[in-house]
Amino acid sequence: MRGLAGRHERRWAAAILGAFGLLALLPVAVRRDDVLNVVFLILLSITLAESWNIVAGYAGQVNLGHAAFFGLGALVARTLWIGGTPIAVALAAGAAIATLFALLIGVAAFRLRGAYFAIGTLALGEILRTTINNALPEISTLPAPTIATYRLTHRYYLALALAAVSVLAVAALAGSRLGLGMRAIREDEEAAEASGVGALRLKLTALALSTGLAGLAGGLFAFYHISYYPSHPFSPHWTFDALLMTFIGGVGTLHGPVLGAVLYVMLKEYVALRWVDFHLLIFGALFIAIVLLLPGGLVQAAERVRRLVRR
């Protein structure tokens, strides 16, 4: 059973990484910034969705404060990078701080179960957002020399690399003993504890991995955007986006969040271009329709179709 799951996931990982390989040629083939920007957004979304998927999909904890870690990664990376630190070091520092903060609050937050964990983490995220909003009300803009040498392709390749890292991380987790333990917690925490799975330790591991990736994604955002308010990456809509993409695709699977991110970003961009004035209204309605029609996400819908065809 475990070997089968691993093989299934390895195949998907190979397919996704193959697609990423083709995307690496995109800046050479297409010299249009708008196309690169949309693909960048998809890649950033894949990283964010996969990172959220680790805690929600594998360990079964719906974290509604995910934006806090994305925001922390962005804040730390941006500050260090503008201060002259190489971007790789700045990204790593951002991820480290996000993870550290997650471990600090994780011990307390994991005392909460189910919907209470969701609400508690939502509140934690809002605490951080409000504080940052009050402490750093000024917009953050890159210095003029940096803007003069700004290259979109650098950001694009970094996004591609991070998306690949997040897919590899989840694939490795899915096939490992660690991932198996997390799934046991997701299915039944008491039963998992009774069979010798250290639930708190595994949940903290999942949170650390998840928030580390979210911190990296935040750093990428800080590296990409020329100017934004420091509280913007802390906004709850980053959490909601990650949640929506993961659930639309299929939570707890390797390829679900990737498919969800692609569909979500494309749909949102298309609706925004097609119906400028009503786009949020239509997007919201479409989105509800998707949830009602495909309650288990794209992955489950595809499985159902496959079963029908086979019969």
Add this chain to the structure above:
Amino acid sequence: MSVLAQQLLLGLLIGGLYGLAAAGLSLVFGVLKVLDVAHGELIMLGGYMAFFVVAVFGLDPFVSLLVVIPLSLLLGVALYWGLFGFVVRADEETRVKNSLLIGFGLALALHALAVRLWTADERSIITPYGGSVISVGELSIPVVRLVSLAVAFALIGGLHLLLARWRWGKAIRATAEDWQAALLTGIDVRRAYLLAFAIGTGLAGAAGTLVTIGYSVSPSIGLEWTLKALIVVVLAGLGSMIGTFVGGLLLGVAEAASAAAFGGPYREVVGLVIFVVVLVVRPRGLFGR
């Protein structure tokens, strides 16, 4: 000293609205076990209903509740039939997940709709007695907000009686406690869900009306009120409407005290910190059963 007392008093007055906003959410969460993150948007819609009822019919704003609450009840029935009725068919874990998804979609759509229909401007209901205050010693109590607090308390008390005495109120409480056992004793659980959701939406409409009278309404107030209501629901714990109301008052006073101590910008932060501490120390909430 009197400045502090005045601030605490104002905190108490807005706390009543937190309690009312939370009561509807608590009912929906406790009975249907769904997390309706569009609750703040329902409050916002109630606020606009009140605004237009007052503007068109020239009613007294507090009388407009008699129109807004039934309209909100109907809205609740429609939303249950159209959306949330599908969610409660799933098992409990999927319910929370799917209701979050539908709630976000609904919040997004309602917010966009409100901006389209009524622009993003802030609106509030102006009354002839809007500026009047009652002076008690050095304190001055705004009449409108005092009446709002009384109305909120009356509504919560009414709800409490309804849940305690009415046949369907008991059915709702039984369903909240254990829906399978309720089903076995012959209670129409689906009907109890529908009623609880409709009443929850009706309370949101009432809260929206009072918000628009005492403060102001705009399409973007939804998230803030959802968050406040969620905080109070968890702070107070499930199972007692009076407890939820007291939880709302506590949050209002705590916010006012922290605003006085650390300055206005940090009022939300301290309220949220208190919330997280309570949640960690007492995961069932202050008055939870």
